[in-house]
Amino acid sequence: MQAYYIKRIPRNKKFPKLQLLLATVVLLAALFVIFYTKPKQVQTAQPFFTSINKLVPVPKVDKDDAAITNKLKTEVEKLPGRYGIILKNLKTNAIYQINPKDTFASASLYKLAVLYKTYDALEKGELQKDDMLSSDKITLDKMLTTEIGDDSSSTETVSLTVENALRAMITMSDNYSALLLAEKLGWQNIEDFLFSQGISGFNLTTDELPETTPEATKQILEKIYTNTAVSPSASAEMKLLLFGQRINDRIPKYLPDSVKVAHKTGEIDNFRHDAGIVLGKKNNYIFVFLSETPAPADAVENIADLSKTFYEALEAT
Numbered sequence: 001m002q003a004y005y006i007k008r009i010p011r012n013k014k015f016p017k018l019q020l021l022l023a024t025v026v027l028l029a030a031l032f033v034i035f036y037t038k039p040k041q042v043q044t045a046q047p048f049f050t051s052i053n054k055l056v057p058v059p060k061v062d063k064d065d066a067a068i069t070n071k072l073k074t075e076v077e078k079l080p081g082r083y084g085i086i087l088k089n090l091k092t093n094a095i096y097q098i099n100p101k102d103t104f105a106s107a108s109l110y111k112l113a114v115l116y117k118t119y120d121a122l123e124k125g126e127l128q129k130d131d132m133l134s135s136d137k138i139t140l141d142k143m144l145t146t147e148i149g150d151d152s153s154s155t156e157t158v159s160l161t162v163e164n165a166l167r168a169m170i171t172m173s174d175n176y177s178a179l180l181l182a183e184k185l186g187w188q189n190i191e192d193f194l195f196s197q198g199i200s201g202f203n204l205t206t207d208e209l210p211e212t213t214p215e216a217t218k219q220i221l222e223k224i225y226t227n228t229a230v231s232p233s234a235s236a237e238m239k240l241l242l243f244g245q246r247i248n249d250r251i252p253k254y255l256p257d258s259v260k261v262a263h264k265t266g267e268i269d270n271f272r273h274d275a276g277i278v279l280g281k282k283n284n285y286i287f288v289f290l291s292e293t294p295a296p297a298d299a300v301e302n303i304a305d306l307s308k309t310f311y312e313a314l315e316a317t
Contacts, residue, residue, distance in 0.1 A: 064317040065094050071313060072096050079302055081270075081293025084214035087310055090225060090277075090284040096310075099214065104290045106202070106212035107266030108173045109273055112220045113202050113212075114182050115241070117190040118166060119234040127162055133180040134159035140179050170241040173265065197223070209268065214288045217275045221286050224262075225277050242276065249300055250274035251287055254308035272299035278307075283314045 068087070076083055076098055084099040121127040137156045158176045160168065165181050168174035182190065187204045194202050194216070201216025223229040224238045242262030251274045252261040263276020275288040287307060291299045 065096070068094075068310065068313050068317075069096050071309070072098065075306060075309065079291075079293070079299075080295060081291055081299065083292075084288070084290040085306075086214045086218045086286065086288040088218060088222070088286045089314060090222075090286065092283075097214070100218075101201070101213050101215050102290075103201075103203075103211050103213055104273070104292060105209040105268060105271045107209075107268040107271050107273055108175075108178075109212050109217055109264060109266040109275060109290075110202065110204060110210040111169050111173065111178045112217065112264055112275070113190055113194055113204065114178055114185070115166065115170060115238055116197075116220055116223075116229055117185050117193045118162065118181055119230045119238060120193060121185060122162070123230050123234055127184070129161065129163040131162045132159060133162060133165055133184055135180060135183070137176075140176050143179050144175055166241060167244070170264065171244040171246050173247060194220075212290075214275075214290050217290070218286055218288045221262075221275060221277055221288070225284070225286070239277070245276075250289075250303040251276050251278065251307045253304035255311055256281075259311070267296065267300075270294065270296050272296045272303065274303050274307075278311065280311060280315055283317070285314055 072085065072087065076085065082099075082102070082104075084102045084104060085097060086100050087096040088094070118127065122129065134157055137158055140158060158180065160177055160180060162181070165174075165177040169177040169181065182204075191202060191204045194200070199216050199219045201213035201219075203211040220229070224235050224242070227235040229235045229238060239262050242264060243260060245261075245263055245265070247265045248261075250265055251263050252259070255261065255278070259281070260279040261276050262279075263274055266273035266275075271290070271292050273290045275290075276286070278285050278287055287310065289303045289306065291303070293299045
């Protein structure tokens with residue numbers, strides 16, 4: 001049969017037109033198959049709901065970030081002692097760090113934890129700003145085992161409102177104020193509260209000196225900066241207290257007067273610390289510097305020098 005039709009085709013004078021028509025139909029059918037029935041691509045999950053056709057860039061190390069990281073390592077290698085440092089650019093979220101989870105005696109940095117928990121208690125109505133806190137001075141002096149003065153036998157009573165205790169604890173690093181608040185709140189309660197907030201690294205219930213890590217300290221400051229410490233209004237008040245810091249011989253020392261720094265210092269024995277939020281001209285960042293060094297007086301100046309160095313490096317990016 002196939003041969004028959006082949007022989008018959010040339011004898012049909014109307015076939016050329018029919019052949020062209022059939023060829024056109026076949027071509028259109030083929031095009032339809034190609035363009036409308038090809039297998040669909042399976043869309044995979046993409047971050048930030050990007051289009052399936054949009055290329056997601058491969059993460060790469062920024063040259064400026066690499067330069068700052070190398071500079072941090074180079075500068076710290078010159079210093080005697082042990083250091084825990086975190087520098088976080090709050091604009092880009094780039095982090096530069098050395099020993100972020102190492103434990104140090106917190107010195108007065110534990111007051112950041114007391115600050116945070118106090119505002120939590122105020123928010124919940126467990127405390128009022130005009131509540132009076134009081135204790136006899138000799139009891140408070142016994143808690144300050146390394147800082148007992150000649151008048152430790154005094155029968156004087158220390159009394160402060162919660163509001164005044166907060167201000168004195170942060171702006172002047174007053175120890176009595178911090179102890180009054182911490183005793184009222186409960187040291188274990190403060191530690192448990194921090195843990196519930198995802199902050200681990202503060203050890204306030206040790207028999208020795210209270211401890212912290214650079215990472216835990218940074219976490220509190222970042223929550224305050226992002227207005228997520230208790231509430232936006234509580235965070236704003238905490239920032240105001242930290243901006244009012246009167247001990248400014250470290251992070252702010254060599255920075256321009258126009259740069260605002262909300263920070264808290266700490267020092268005891270061979271430990272010298274400073275940790276704060278810096279509002280620069282181009283970048284806001286957190287700078288945490290904890291140190292244990294045989295030359296604590298030099299460490300204070302080293303913090304100031306590094307603060308200036310990295311402020312300038314970030315402003316240049």
